[in-house]
Amino acid sequence: MSVPLPVFVAIPLVTAFLLPVFAKRGKAVATVLANLATISLLVLAIASIGQSRVYEVGRWSIPLGINLVLDGLSSLLLLAISVVSTAAMFFSIRYMEQYTARAKYLSLFLLMVAGMNGVVLSGDIFNLFVFLEIASLASYALVGFGCGHEELEASFKYMVLGSIGSIFILFAVALVYGNTGSLNMAYISEAIQSNGLNPGLTFALGLFIVGFGLKAALVPFHAWLPDAHPSAPAPISAMLSGILIKTLGVYALARVVFNIFGISLATGWLLLTFGIVGMLVGAFMAFGQWDLKRLLAYSSISQVGYVxxxxxxxxxxxxxxxxxxxxxxxxxxxxxxxxxxxxxxxLLFLTSGSIQMSTGTRQLREMGGLAEKLPVTRATCTVASAAIAGIPPFSGFWSKLILVIASVQAGYYWVAAIIVFVSLCTLIMYLKVQRYVFLGELPENLQEITENRGSMLVAMVSLACLCVLMGLLLTPGLRASIFAPAVKVLVDGVSYSANVIGM
Amino acid sequence: MKGMTIIVKTISSWVKVLIFLFGIYIILFGHLTPGGGFAGGVILASSYVLLMLAFGREFAEENLSLPLASKLDCAGALLFAAVALCGLLYGAAGFFWNFIHQKYLMGTDYEFNLVSAGTIPLSNIAIGLKVGASLFLVILTLSMCCKDFKPGSTENEKE
Incomplete structure (x- = not known):
């Protein structure tokens, strides 16, 4: 069954505006509705794997109207967004009892999901910008949701830097429109193929790289991330680190660089350098952190470097x-x-939320010996740490292995060496987390704590199962249906335009 | 801060109605004359801003309370989404498809009438509601930064 593509944006958007109706009473109803929305998105995303089609909004054909494009890359990202948002939404049922204004939280959460789904599906560069702003604005508000001094400061910093990124992207969109006469990505790409790059378009490409780089927290532009991600409530940190930086940053950058402008030697080197610098800087900065969530945030910078x-x-x-x-x-x-x-x-951010809710602190030095107090959190956190460090049966190992094989085969031995080195650094920083949080002496003031049960455990355990099982995605059948179309979109590069116009 | 002088109060209570009417006109004739949902919504909100300037924020809030404005805001967005979704559901056609125009209002009889253009006036009304309510909320929120604002005086949603 093929679902109309706007449904991916419409479901979270409509639910988001329906929820404030239940502001005072019916907190439970609002929670159930929001969870239903994310679960239905997950079902739809799984159903749309391996499909590719173009949807013309309002039945206006593409040079005139706006189109939504579903291809391999989009469906991969849709899957990632819906898996993370379902888990984070389920986790929030219990976790968000610490906060007030549940309905507002849920509707901002769903607005962010709507924005990200829109970014991934949009086939129109200006529409992509609009959805990017929806997701960003919702995330600015969610970072400051605790309304404490620290949260508001982080949110303000994030908002200023995020808006600068958005302005860069908007300028680039304007330049592209002025130079090619189209806002549709397929038509822009066609115009660039036939007329070549002029200085205006090259400048626009630079602006795109900086703007999306700011959203993705690539290394010279990462200053907001270590403040913003730890200050948000844990499920939101999970959404921001898990998926928002990849959708707004990495996906959009890859789409623009590969499918619209076409990859060149200079941009290839630039992306590779961003990756390597990000990996190294993120890993080195993470060592010195004594705040659990801040350590995880720096580790995100390092991991986006891998991507x-x-x-x-x-x-x-x-x-x-x-x-x-x-x-x-x-x-x-x-x-x-x-x-x-x-x-x-x-998963790591969710476990950090579980730890913070039980102990009331994020400082590694104030914890210790929590293994017996929080057994499930400990188990899931260990699984996730093993996965991120690349211990063989877990998912992170396989992706790093593929990266190493690819770089060795292509003759970039030093890149392979850096991948392995940063992997070791990652192992060290997560051993530090294990050592200071779960092992050692239990401090006096934490003798009485208990683990939070219910939805939080379900969300963490299901993500931990995914961590163990994701290696299976490389089996030929699943690989052909999930990854092969996504890789093909990027490898085919600018033939994207012919595909979209022909579809 | 109980507002301005009696002259300003009297005049603005008259003018407010006219501005509000003008906003409604801009929204309803959005598909025929310059303007539309956004411009009309801004005019609607500005009528309340005039009230707020002349009589003080408490008076404006009595007229349009914060929860009500927030509900109107959501209602506008929902109405807009509903118009778009109706296009999708109506004969399985398309998101944002102008189904009313295609089914009932084709032909020269309807050109330049108030009732024409299908779903566009409906969308304009939705946008007007959304923009008017949310701009009012923005200005109300900004006025909380003012010096003699007392935290207890608005009912924030405390659950």
Whole structure:
């Protein structure tokens, strides 16, 4: 069954505006409705795997109207968004009892989901910007949801830097429109293929890279992330780190660079450099952190570096007319790592929320010996740490292995060495988490704590199961239906326009 | 802060009605004359801003309370989404498809009438509601930064 594509945006949007009706009474009804919305999105996303089609909004054909495009890359991202949002939404049932204004929280959450789904599906560059703003504005509000001094400061910082990123993207959209006469991504790409890049378009590409780089927290532009992600409530941190930076940043950047402008040697090197610098800087900064969620946030910068490295390496090999098999392997590694990181980083943030709710602190030095007090949290956190560090049976190992194989085969031995080195650094920082949170002496004031049960445990355990099982996605059947179309979209590059116009 | 002088109060209580009517006109004729949902919504909100300036924020809030404005805001968004979804459901056609125009209002008889253009006036009304209510809320929220604002004086939603 093929669902009309706008449903992916319409379900969360309509639910979001329906929820404030239940402001005072019926908190339970609002929660159930919001969960139903995310679960139905998950079902729809699974149903749409492997499909590709174009939807013309309002039946206006594409040079005139706006189109939504579902292809392999979009359906992969839709799957990641819906898995993380379902788990985070389920986790919030219990976790958000600490906060007031439940209905507002739920509707902002759903607005963010609507924005991200829109970004992933949009086939129109200006529409992409609008959905990006919807998701960003909802996330600014959610970061400051606690309304404490620290939260508001982080939210303000995030808002200023995020708006600068948005302005860059808006300028770039305007420049592209002025130089090609179209806002539709397929038509822009066609115009660039026939007329070549002029200085205006090259400048626009630079603005796009900076703007989306700010949203993705690539390293020179990462200053907001270590403040914003820890200050948000735990399920929102999971959404922000797990999926928001990838949708608004990595996905949009890959779409613009590969499918609209076409990958060149310079942009390939640039993406690869962003990836490597991000990996190293993120990992080194994470060592010194004593705030649990801040450590996780720096680790996110490092892990997004892996994704950029895979995509950039693939692009570089394509631009050098190298072997396309290794290029697609590198991109496969990047995209698989994107999916893996979405799952295990959101799980890590959820466990940090569970720890914070039980102990009331995020400082590693004030904890210790929680293994017996919080057994399930401990187990899931260990699984996620093993996955992120790349211990063999868990998901993170396979994506890093693919990246190493691709870079060795393509002749970039130093890249492979850096991947392995950063993997070791990741292992060290998560051993630090295990050591200071779960092992050691239990402090006096934490003798009485108990684990929070119910929805929080269900969400964490199901994500932990995914962490263990995700290696199975590389079995040929699943790989052909989930990853192969996504990799093909990026490897085919600018033939995206012919595909969309022909569909 | 109990507002301005009696002259301003009297004049603005008259003018407010006219501005409000003008906003409604801009929204309803959005598909025929310049203007539309957004411009009309801003005019609707500005009538309440005039009230707030002349009589003080308490008076404006008595007229249009915060929860009510917030509900109107959501209602506008929902109405807009409903118009779009009706296009999808109506004969399985398409999101945002102008189904009323295609089914009932085709032909030259309807050109330049108030009742024409299908779903566009409905969307304009929805946008007007949304923009008017949310702009009012924005200005009300900004006025909380004013010096003699007392935290207890608005009913925030405390659950």
């Amino acid at each position: 950029m490295l895979g995509i950039g390496l693939g692009g570089l090999i394509i631009a050098k007319d190298g072997n396309l098999a290794w290029a697609s392997l590198a991109i496969l590694g990047g995209l698989f790592h994107l999916l893996n990181h979405a799952v295990y980083k959101s």
